[in-house]
Amino acid sequence: MRGMAALIIKDWRLIIRNRLLLVVLVIYPFLIMGVIGAAFGDAGRPVPIALVNMDGADTGEAAWTGIETDEAQGLQRRFRRRGGSVREYEGMEEAMAAMAVGEVNVLLASADTDGTAAWLGAELSRDEIDAIEQDLRGEADAWHEFSTAEEAAASLEEGRSDVLFAVWEEDYPYIAETIWLEGENHDASALVQRFGRDVTEIREYASERLARDDLKRGRVDAVIVLPRGFVHALKTLDEVAVLNVIIDQSNLVKAEFAETSIRGFTSRIKDGVVRNKTEAVVAGLYVLVSGGDFFGTEVTGLEQIRENLLDLKEATGDRPDMQGKVDVGIELAETVIADIEDAAAYLRGTALPIELEVSSVAGRVLSAKDAVVPSLIALSILWTGVLCGAILMVIEDEEGMRVRLGLTEMGAFSLVGSKLLLATAVVFAQSAVMLALAVAVFGVFASNALLALVIIAAASFSCIGIGLVIAAFARQVAGAVVLSVLVSFPLIFMTGAVFPLSQMPGFMQWIARAIPLTYAIEALSGVMLRGEALADVAWQTGALLAFGAGLLALGSFLVRRRSV
Amino acid sequence: MIAVRGLSKEFDGVKALRSVDLEVARGEAFGLIGPNGAGKTTLIRILTGQTPPSSGEVLFDGEEIDPLQPGYRLRIGLVPQEPAFYGRLTARENLALLARLYGIDRQSASGRVEWLLSWAGLEEHADRQARHYSRGMQQRLSLAMGLVHRPDIIYLDEPTSGLDPEARVSLWGLIDLLAGEGRSIFLTTHDMEEADRICDRLAILVEGSVRERGTPQHIKGLLGADRVEMRLPAGSEGELEAVCGRLGLSWRREGEIVTVTGPELPDKLPEIVSTLAGRVSDLHYREVTLEDAFLRFMRGVD
Numbered sequence A: 001m002r003g004m005a006a007l008i009i010k011d012w013r014l015i016i017r018n019r020l021l022l023v024v025l026v027i028y029p030f031l032i033m034g035v036i037g038a039a040f041g042d043a044g045r046p047v048p049i050a051l052v053n054m055d056g057a058d059t060g061e062a063a064w065t066g067i068e069t070d071e072a073q074g075l076q077r078r079f080r081r082r083g084g085s086v087r088e089y090e091g092m093e094e095a096m097a098a099m100a101v102g103e104v105n106v107l108l109a110s111a112d113t114d115g116t117a118a119w120l121g122a123e124l125s126r127d128e129i130d131a132i133e134q135d136l137r138g139e140a141d142a143w144h145e146f147s148t149a150e151e152a153a154a155s156l157e158e159g160r161s162d163v164l165f166a167v168w169e170e171d172y173p174y175i176a177e178t179i180w181l182e183g184e185n186h187d188a189s190a191l192v193q194r195f196g197r198d199v200t201e202i203r204e205y206a207s208e209r210l211a212r213d214d215l216k217r218g219r220v221d222a223v224i225v226l227p228r229g230f231v232h233a234l235k236t237l238d239e240v241a242v243l244n245v246i247i248d249q250s251n252l253v254k255a256e257f258a259e260t261s262i263r264g265f266t267s268r269i270k271d272g273v274v275r276n277k278t279e280a281v282v283a284g285l286y287v288l289v290s291g292g293d294f295f296g297t298e299v300t301g302l303e304q305i306r307e308n309l310l311d312l313k314e315a316t317g318d319r320p321d322m323q324g325k326v327d328v329g330i331e332l333a334e335t336v337i338a339d340i341e342d343a344a345a346y347l348r349g350t351a352l353p354i355e356l357e358v359s360s361v362a363g364r365v366l367s368a369k370d371a372v373v374p375s376l377i378a379l380s381i382l383w384t385g386v387l388c389g390a391i392l393m394v395i396e397d398e399e400g401m402r403v404r405l406g407l408t409e410m411g412a413f414s415l416v417g418s419k420l421l422l423a424t425a426v427v428f429a430q431s432a433v434m435l436a437l438a439v440a441v442f443g444v445f446a447s448n449a450l451l452a453l454v455i456i457a458a459a460s461f462s463c464i465g466i467g468l469v470i471a472a473f474a475r476q477v478a479g480a481v482v483l484s485v486l487v488s489f490p491l492i493f494m495t496g497a498v499f500p501l502s503q504m505p506g507f508m509q510w511i512a513r514a515i516p517l518t519y520a521i522e523a524l525s526g527v528m529l530r531g532e533a534l535a536d537v538a539w540q541t542g543a544l545l546a547f548g549a550g551l552l553a554l555g556s557f558l559v560r561r562r563s564v
Numbered sequence B: 001m002i003a004v005r006g007l008s009k010e011f012d013g014v015k016a017l018r019s020v021d022l023e024v025a026r027g028e029a030f031g032l033i034g035p036n037g038a039g040k041t042t043l044i045r046i047l048t049g050q051t052p053p054s055s056g057e058v059l060f061d062g063e064e065i066d067p068l069q070p071g072y073r074l075r076i077g078l079v080p081q082e083p084a085f086y087g088r089l090t091a092r093e094n095l096a097l098l099a100r101l102y103g104i105d106r107q108s109a110s111g112r113v114e115w116l117l118s119w120a121g122l123e124e125h126a127d128r129q130a131r132h133y134s135r136g137m138q139q140r141l142s143l144a145m146g147l148v149h150r151p152d153i154i155y156l157d158e159p160t161s162g163l164d165p166e167a168r169v170s171l172w173g174l175i176d177l178l179a180g181e182g183r184s185i186f187l188t189t190h191d192m193e194e195a196d197r198i199c200d201r202l203a204i205l206v207e208g209s210v211r212e213r214g215t216p217q218h219i220k221g222l223l224g225a226d227r228v229e230m231r232l233p234a235g236s237e238g239e240l241e242a243v244c245g246r247l248g249l250s251w252r253r254e255g256e257i258v259t260v261t262g263p264e265l266p267d268k269l270p271e272i273v274s275t276l277a278g279r280v281s282d283l284h285y286r287e288v289t290l291e292d293a294f295l296r297f298m299r300g301v302d
């Protein structure tokens, strides 16, 4: 091992004096970490969801205005321009139907020269509607307001108005059906707001189209449409209460988050409804026993009936023929009372919902940010390890120094040894700083940082070994870098770093098992996120050391053989 | 000091060396001249243990050796054909690193490094990164790096190729100093001026085989050495034959022109001219250069 220290000092100088190497080997992984840190810094924030409440939405009304103007054609053109996606309708009936189902919220009709009318509709915001109204007033010679659609239509037909303008006004607060849950009365929208508030950020939209537009623009991650009769269905359980959910599946992670959170709070709503109903039935059953109002019918309780029968038995003590019949009645009443009590207890039991109390194996609920750090560190070990191993070795060829070094007295393994030591030190220091930064600055959770360092060291050997193997096939730093990237890239995708291993097909899992990085990620997330001890990750650590030994041996064999 | 016997090297079908025999004496400056691809670098690579020969043997001080063995390795120095130093280390750091790797203790190492820096004229630039040096300085550094451990023989593979005339002369000065210290020098070149100026003995290597060897004088002499060309009308052949025979020279005629060649021609010239007095005109003395010799041997013309 003679001369190793001098070689290491030399290599360190070569790195820090070469701006490109400095960036690639030392700084780059931190940049990546910063980017990912920034991306996940906000993780755990509520999922933005658009809510469109159609339950009771038919309780609106159109406000009709007619104006006299000679600018009818100009106004029509301007409406087309301002209205965005303007729809055309065949006649008043079709236009009003479209408005009633919420397809558009504004109509504009103008008499054409041939006597027919052109009906246009658009979905506009309040501000846009105001702007158009301003415009109309500007051109109006006279202004009429109508209380019904028929009046308005007649006015247009008879030529008293040149242009009709209708704005859909919803009757807020509309009297939608409500349901009593958790001590409060909720309409459909309030129900979603109340139960979704922990995991979602609900924004209400007037129509499905507006909500879909924002979904496409990425302003919300999902759209929930509460159909007409939603609360009614929920209350009566006459039919299944359907919630229409639209999810942007172009981003699977986003879709997954949105769907999970929606499923979460809707199942809580369902639990609440079922519990309420069951309690009502149970209460009703007790009424059968004790008497009172049984779902609107005044009943005499079974207990009263039993009392009466007992009285009857006493009163008919002298009539043995009656006693037998009365006894049958008493027995029946007692059996039914016991059965009802059993049934009530049973219903009570089933009414209790299943509650998920989520807690993490690490003893803390983890965020996406926490979960990404082990993979991030593993990737930086791979990146820096492979590149360091490859570049430091290939530099000797590029500088023509392999031959010179070969003639010196240095130990047989000094060259490979010095590269290994320096590269391990760089990888280790880098990962340690990264880990410290993640914990201290980004507040990431790491249940056992010290053990993570052990795994980092073990993982660095394999990566440096891969680097040495690459060095045997390149003669220039540029070539080594290209090869390193070519090799690392598929490795990243074939390990659990990007896709969960368990979701891969069988043969891919076997391939993943042959890649040391897989074990590094497993072990690192084990000790950082699952609070595992050395004994729990001994197998992965052992695999890493074995891979390391094998790859380093192969690498130094290939590198040394090539020098001859 | 070094001798090779029947050395051959084949790279998948390419015969780079064909049964080469050579000898370099202690303190001698030996030059291997040959065109591109002749096998010069291959021979140096074998002699410095970078690649094994396909057949043949290498003798060091009369004993057959494996060029990889430490005893030999430490006594040879190498200046490779391609520049070899760390561009981002300074001259001092480059030299100091090699001194450490040669196992020279720290104290003597720094003395040795300073000595080499001043020897190579690099003191002023000793703390600049070597990649910023001129080509000439880089080559001087490369030379100094081959000498860190005071080798007995130094292999120089085309040390001046790519240098301007001034840098070339300055490097030659350093090589002369080495020769003066009694180190053996094994130099390859295709620069005949360099070979003529530095080497005590030469070998011409063409397509992997040694075509000729000897002192520069001898090699030049083999070409019929210098020659005299003169216009001599027909009819004087008898007298010419007589004087050439007496002086040990040879002649031949091509039309009007007669060419006379032979050893020590300048000394014998007056006698020829006086013998043929009056009949000779247009007399030219043509000095043979190593360049001529080289070109002849390269073409295989003897």
Ligand SMILES: Nc1ncnc2c1ncn2[C@@H]1O[C@H](COP(=O)(O)OP(=O)(O)OP(=O)(O)O)[C@@H](O)[C@H]1O
Pocket (backbone or CB within 6 Å): B011, B012, B014, B015, B016, B034, B035, B036, B037, B038, B039, B040, B041, B042, B043, B081
């Ligand atoms: N590693 C190798 N593999 C295959 N062929 C080689 C190898 N090294 C040299 N050769 C071949 O051997 C022959 C001699 O090459 P060598 O480099 O020794 O020539 P040279 O005399 O040093 O030439 P130059 O003046 O260009 O340096 C050439 O034909 C070359 O192509």
Ligand SMILES: [Mg+2]
Pocket (backbone or CB within 6 Å): B040, B041, B042, B081, B157
């Ligand atoms: Mg060569």
